[in-house]
Amino acid sequence: STGRHRDHMGNEIDEQPAVARRVLDVFTPGIADGRLWGGAGLPPLDEIDRVTILGCGTSLHAGRAVAGVFSRLGGLPTRTLVASEAAHEVWEPRTLVIALSQSGETADVLRALDGLPERDRTLLALTNNPSSTLARRADAVLDCLAGPEIGVAATKTFIAQVLTGACLALSGLSASARADGLAIDGDLRALAATPDALAAALDAWRGRAAELATEFVTSPGFLFLGRGSGLVYAAEGALKLKELSYRWTEHQPAGELKHGPLALVDAGTPVFVVDNGDPRLEVDVAEIHARGGRVLRVGERVLTVGGLPLHLPRTGPSWGPLETVVPLQMFARELALRLRRDVDKPRNLAKSVTVA
Numbered sequence: 001s002t003g004r005h006r007d008h009m010g011n012e013i014d015e016q017p018a019v020a021r022r023v024l025d026v027f028t029p030g031i032a033d034g035r036l037w038g039g040a041g042l043p044p045l046d047e048i049d050r051v052t053i054l055g056c057g058t059s060l061h062a063g064r065a066v067a068g069v070f071s072r073l074g075g076l077p078t079r080t081l082v083a084s085e086a087a088h089e090v091w092e093p094r095t096l097v098i099a100l101s102q103s104g105e106t107a108d109v110l111r112a113l114d115g116l117p118e119r120d121r122t123l124l125a126l127t128n129n130p131s132s133t134l135a136r137r138a139d140a141v142l143d144c145l146a147g148p149e150i151g152v153a154a155t156k157t158f159i160a161q162v163l164t165g166a167c168l169a170l171s172g173l174s175a176s177a178r179a180d181g182l183a184i185d186g187d188l189r190a191l192a193a194t195p196d197a198l199a200a201a202l203d204a205w206r207g208r209a210a211e212l213a214t215e216f217v218t219s220p221g222f223l224f225l226g227r228g229s230g231l232v233y234a235a236e237g238a239l240k241l242k243e244l245s246y247r248w249t250e251h252q253p254a255g256e257l258k259h260g261p262l263a264l265v266d267a268g269t270p271v272f273v274v275d276n277g278d279p280r281l282e283v284d285v286a287e288i289h290a291r292g293g294r295v296l297r298v299g300e301r302v303l304t305v306g307g308l309p310l311h312l313p314r315t316g317p318s319w320g321p322l323e324t325v326v327p328l329q330m331f332a333r334e335l336a337l338r339l340r341r342d343v344d345k346p347r348n349l350a351k352s353v354t355v356a
């Protein structure tokens with residue numbers, strides 16, 4: 001791809017606000033009247049008892065974010081499956097299965113679907129490749145419109161999958177009695193604000209990601225914490241950093257800290273905290289500070305009142321604080337560049353994993 005960076009990944013990170021704009025331009029007009037859902041050929045949500053979402057790696061994380069829209073907003077029983085562990089699943093009738101795969105060729109995803117019965121369920125492929133094997137096997141296909149992604153690390157396709165999935169879910173919920181109308185309005189406003197939020201995160205972190213990468217270039221390990229809707233972004237940040245830098249990373253629900261992971265935190269330990277506005281994160285942050293850990297917050301919304309910072313709790317959209325993934329991607333890339341890794345082609349990994 002063309003852009004300011006010599007590597008594809010840097011350019012693909014930069015493209016994210018434009019990708020988000022494209023996805024929303026195409027899909028948001030079909031939300032309010034349920035046209036996107038119906039047009040994809042899906043049965044009305046009131047005829048579905050549960051949603052099962054599956055994928056691997058970054059696509060799994062995107063699926064977890066989309067699951068939040070069905071479950072938090074629609075109260076619909078929704079589970080996410082690690083596709084590589086789903087070979088022996090028992091599939092119940094009236095299930096909507098959403099398989100997420102950028103390539104549509106991931107063998108673990110295809111194999112997970114081998115056991116899916118032919119009848120009384122619907123399989124939707126959410127993919128960046130509408131002519132893929134996965135798309136051909138599905139009852140309905142939604143192209144996430146990210147455009148070609150060359151870097152092995154998924155970046156813009158993650159944004160595209162989350163937004164496409166969120167639009168689809170909101171469209172299904174708009175036409176059903178399940179969702180709370182007010183919450184849909186809030187999510188629609190959040191969708192519209194997303195391209196600018198992604199662009200603002202890029203601008204805010206360009207220098208900072210580079211500085212932090214220099215500061216932590218010798219750190220052997222990194223912890224990523226979140227709560228609720230922030231957790232998938234902590235997981236995605238941890239995946240990106242290990243994949244690119246070959247450093248050990250771990251993600252945890254922040255509430256689990258005191259049940260074990262806090263023992264990892266020592267003077268100077270870098271701890272990324274994904275802030276989704278959950279006020280309990282302040283206590284988690286204080287715990288880390290008390291052990292000398294270095295808290296790196298992403299997604300904070302800080303206002304100052306009389307010169308003092310005031311952390312505002314906010315209720316984010318049902319898919320969580322999507323823009324927080326941008327600084328985590330940027331940091332992973334900057335650290336990898338300092339460690340002289342090939343950011344477009346990390347060792348041991350392939351863009352499309354076609355063996356199970």
Ligand code: M6R
Nearest residue numbers: 057058059101102103106153154
């Ligand atoms: O093509 P897929 O989305 O099915 O690929 C799934 C994973 O292999 C992929 O997301 C992988 O985790 C990425 N390299 C992460 O950056």
